[in-house]
Amino acid sequence: MNLILLGPPGAGKGTQAKMIVEKYGIPQISTGDILREAVAKGTELGRKAKEYMDRGELVPDEVVIGIVRERLSQPDCEKGFILDGFPRTVRQAEALDEMLDEMGRKIDAVISIEVPEEEIVKRIVYRRICKQCGAVYNLIYNPPKVDGKCDKCGGELYQRDDDKEEVVRERYRVYKEQTEPLKEYYRRTGVLYEVDGTKSIEEVFNEIDSILQKIS
Numbered sequence: 001m002n003l004i005l006l007g008p009p010g011a012g013k014g015t016q017a018k019m020i021v022e023k024y025g026i027p028q029i030s031t032g033d034i035l036r037e038a039v040a041k042g043t044e045l046g047r048k049a050k051e052y053m054d055r056g057e058l059v060p061d062e063v064v065i066g067i068v069r070e071r072l073s074q075p076d077c078e079k080g081f082i083l084d085g086f087p088r089t090v091r092q093a094e095a096l097d098e099m100l101d102e103m104g105r106k107i108d109a110v111i112s113i114e115v116p117e118e119e120i121v122k123r124i125v126y127r128r129i130c131k132q133c134g135a136v137y138n139l140i141y142n143p144p145k146v147d148g149k150c151d152k153c154g155g156e157l158y159q160r161d162d163d164k165e166e167v168v169r170e171r172y173r174v175y176k177e178q179t180e181p182l183k184e185y186y187r188r189t190g191v192l193y194e195v196d197g198t199k200s201i202e203e204v205f206n207e208i209d210s211i212l213q214k215i216s
């Protein structure tokens with residue numbers, strides 16, 4: 001199963017991707033996570049990407065396209081994959097189509113998680129992430145059992161550099177302008193599914209899961 005998770009920042013793409021990984025055993029490919037890892041390691045890619053990320057802007061297409069091309073060629077993607085945060089522009093979607101064509105594969109479903117702007121700001125400002133295992137929490141909606149510590153591994157929780165309100169609003173603006181048009185792009189090929197992302201994490205997952213059962 002080859003999936004794309006679409007939706008504004010804070011819609012719950014990462015949260016749902018992890019639940020799909022657990023149930024279906026296909027890998028999550030998050031361009032945001034890959035870029036943040038490069039930033040943390042202080043590589044050349046990381047230094048370049050950080051400037052864009054801190055402003056809430058998109059990293060140049062050719063950079064992320066290269067990352068995804070290399071990741072999709074790895075053996076664990078043979079059984080399928082979940083793209084989380086890619087594609088984000090029409091150029092990226094076209095490049096992905098070319099890559100998949102070359103591989104003789106196609107996208108089975110694009111799941112667009114719909115959440116309005118005000119809810120997004122609330123979710124992101126209260127988001128905390130485990131430094132060690134990447135588990136995602138929310139101080140209001142999905143708090144850890146012990147303050148500042150991950151339930152799963154005891155790791156320390158941190159807040160992303162781009163999770164400040166003014167940067168979140170810019171990321172949302174960029175989403176509306178550059179990424180939302182992709183819904184039309186995928187609607188045309190009949191693979192787009194829209195999901196109400198304002199419901200609880202479990203309810204959203206059940207809705208996604210019923211789509212996945214239908215298509216698999």
Ligand code: AP5
Pocket residue numbers: 007008009010011012013014015016031032033035052053054056057058059060061064084085086087088092123124126127128136137138139141142171197198199200201202204
């Ligand atoms: P990226 O890391 O992809 O960030 P994003 O798209 O802004 O998405 P988020 O990770 O913020 O949100 P999410 O939808 O995964 O939500 P989550 O599950 O965490 O990108 C960051 C930056 O990298 C970009 O700005 C750009 O610069 C660069 N970049 C990345 N990919 C790129 C690309 N392809 N091209 C160019 N540049 C790229 O949930 C959010 C919070 O809400 C959490 O606290 C969670 O616990 C909570 N929550 C989740 N679901 C629910 C629910 N149903 N109810 C209540 N709370 C919920």
Ligand code: ZN
Pocket residue numbers: 130131132133134135150151152153154155
């Ligand atoms: Zn953890």
